[in-house]
Amino acid sequence: MSHTPAYAAQSAGKPLGPHTIERRTPGAHDVAIDIKFCGVCHSDLHTARNEWGNTRYPSVPGHEIVGTVTAVGKNVKHFKAGDTVGVGCMVDSCGHCDSCKAGEENYCENGFTGTYNGPAQADGGNTYGGYSSNVVVDEKFVLRITHKDDLAAVAPLLCAGITTYSPLRHWGAGPGRKVGIVGLGGLGHMGVKLAHAMGAHVVLFTTSPNKVADGKRLGADEVVISKDADQMAQHVGSFDFILNTVAASHNLDAFLNLLKRDGTMCLVGAPEHPHPSPTVFNLIMKRRAIAGSLIGGIRETQEMLDFCAEHGIVSDIEMIAMRDINKAYERMLKSDVKYRFVIDMQSLKDEAKAA
Numbered sequence: 001m002s003h004t005p006a007y008a009a010q011s012a013g014k015p016l017g018p019h020t021i022e023r024r025t026p027g028a029h030d031v032a033i034d035i036k037f038c039g040v041c042h043s044d045l046h047t048a049r050n051e052w053g054n055t056r057y058p059s060v061p062g063h064e065i066v067g068t069v070t071a072v073g074k075n076v077k078h079f080k081a082g083d084t085v086g087v088g089c090m091v092d093s094c095g096h097c098d099s100c101k102a103g104e105e106n107y108c109e110n111g112f113t114g115t116y117n118g119p120a121q122a123d124g125g126n127t128y129g130g131y132s133s134n135v136v137v138d139e140k141f142v143l144r145i146t147h148k149d150d151l152a153a154v155a156p157l158l159c160a161g162i163t164t165y166s167p168l169r170h171w172g173a174g175p176g177r178k179v180g181i182v183g184l185g186g187l188g189h190m191g192v193k194l195a196h197a198m199g200a201h202v203v204l205f206t207t208s209p210n211k212v213a214d215g216k217r218l219g220a221d222e223v224v225i226s227k228d229a230d231q232m233a234q235h236v237g238s239f240d241f242i243l244n245t246v247a248a249s250h251n252l253d254a255f256l257n258l259l260k261r262d263g264t265m266c267l268v269g270a271p272e273h274p275h276p277s278p279t280v281f282n283l284i285m286k287r288r289a290i291a292g293s294l295i296g297g298i299r300e301t302q303e304m305l306d307f308c309a310e311h312g313i314v315s316d317i318e319m320i321a322m323r324d325i326n327k328a329y330e331r332m333l334k335s336d337v338k339y340r341f342v343i344d345m346q347s348l349k350d351e352a353k354a355a
């Protein structure tokens, strides 16, 4: 066991603050990682504030982790000290259900173990995420990072990247396909970059008029202000696929109307409150579908990281110190993220040393 500095929420209503956690001594299959950077996902905020009603406190969020291997267990085959690695949203799964066998541990039928918020481990403990100085993870859930530099901007690929890559691939984003991305936040901006790199015609939907130029710079062929009915009307019945990343409940009909016959809108945003029920006629008239998607499996996460390294794709980030996390959450709630906060974990190490 090692005492590890971290930042935790102690209850739903309290801001995050310094907290010490225990990390296990690396076992035979474990990789010990010194955390360099951790991205800030809106799911961290939903969890810290118990917006999904399942938070176990103390809660140490963070599932966009990039760091350096410091030690490996004796049976570890694929990593060695000094390697640059990533950890995303999962640190374990059952390994024997159909989903795990298919490499889709994210859909483990016995429930995967989240990088934070458990569920509880065999020893009864919670799991603690990347808002901490180090982590110990089974090598099966450790990703190889081949980007040569800009590692802080690689961190968000571990959740925002894979959560958009997986549905874009599943629903065939590519040349000749018109793909919509709803919301230009952490997930949305990765969705725009990835759909563009896959060769699709990309249309960004945003509620923020001041993000139009950025949307185009990031790879959108067109940007639509989703609150403007006239702009929306120009796209009725034209989309093959829409990826909806919005973190708040909203009217889905406005987007369903834009799908072609047999088009699908995939929801990845996971708001605290349910969306108003969509109108059934919008679905049945054109055999449209609403779907969902949850992060991606480990194999696909490695594929996404390699795709991004090959295409020179990283996240657009704003680096923060650990102590500024609560301010970052407030800005995230105002859709004021350009386009992912990433914590420089040196700031936590310095803070812990000074304390």
Ligand code: NAP
Residues within 6 Å of the ligand: 040, 041, 042, 043, 044, 046, 159, 160, 163, 182, 183, 184, 185, 186, 187, 188, 205, 206, 207, 208, 211, 245, 246, 247, 248, 249, 250, 267, 268, 269, 270, 271, 293, 294, 295, 332, 333, 335, 336, 337, 339
């Ligand atoms: P984020 O950075 O806060 O981005 C969300 C974006 O949604 C905002 O920037 C804003 O974009 C738009 N938005 C916010 N409030 C809105 C409203 N009331 N109406 C319309 N648009 C609104 O969040 P994120 O980290 O990308 O996460 C997005 C959601 O995905 C969260 O709910 C998160 O928990 C969830 N998530 C799901 C998975 C999964 O596996 N399914 C994985 C990770 C995260 P504009 O300013 O452009 O409108």
Ligand code: ZN
Residues within 6 Å of the ligand: 041, 042, 043, 044, 063, 089, 159, 160
């Ligand atoms: Zn996330």
